[in-house]
Amino acid sequence: MIQRIVTELGPWAWWVLGIVLLILEVLLPGVFLVWIGIAAIITGALSLLLWGEAFWVWQVQWLGFAVLSLVAAVLGRRIVSRSDTASDQPYLNQRGQSLVGRTATLEHPIAEGRGRIRLDDTMWSVQGPDLPIGTRVRVTASNGRDLTVEPA
Structure with missing residues (x-):
């Protein structure tokens, strides 16, 4: 069933997966699924460009998705941790x-x-x-x- 859906949707399957992950992030916030969702959308964009290429088989797509997920998670963590700005009331809850x-x-x-x-x-x-x-x-x-x- 999943193979049929992926075959019928083609490169758009990655976009669907990315949007589902982003919706899950909104429903279950934790700032983790957003990075995997972004990786899925980037993989979908690459799939749109490379869909007809012989080397762009599902194994390469999943490997690319895994690498992009790790890179997005690391970059996202750096972005989130860097955005901690000094408070004008540092002892507000202390x-x-x-x-x-x-x-x-x-x-x-x-x-x-x-x-x-x-x-x-x-x-x-x-x-x-x-x-x-x-x-x-x-x-x-x-x-x-x-x-x-x-x-x-």
Whole structure:
């Protein structure tokens, strides 16, 4: 059945395969099928040019498709990884990191290395040297849920 379809469609079978792969990429996004779809479309374009040639048998077409798929995947990965631009808000989803360098007053004293400060509308657990309540501290680091402070 597949051989009959390929025989009847001729070089257009590659175009159909490429379009199906691109549609699957839209339905199941993952930025992987798009490169294989592009390789199939390029193979289809080559098939349109070389269809009557004796050497352009199905084995050569599949080999060309495999090579083009690998090349397209490697080039696509380079293009996608190069397009990562610097953000104007690098700590957007890293709230603790965005607090490094800020100063605050201790709401609860640091005893045995643990205390609490208020920054904006949030109470934060802090680690640092033992300090009394009301001491001004500067945030020096964040490990996710706790801030590390030192006297300001």
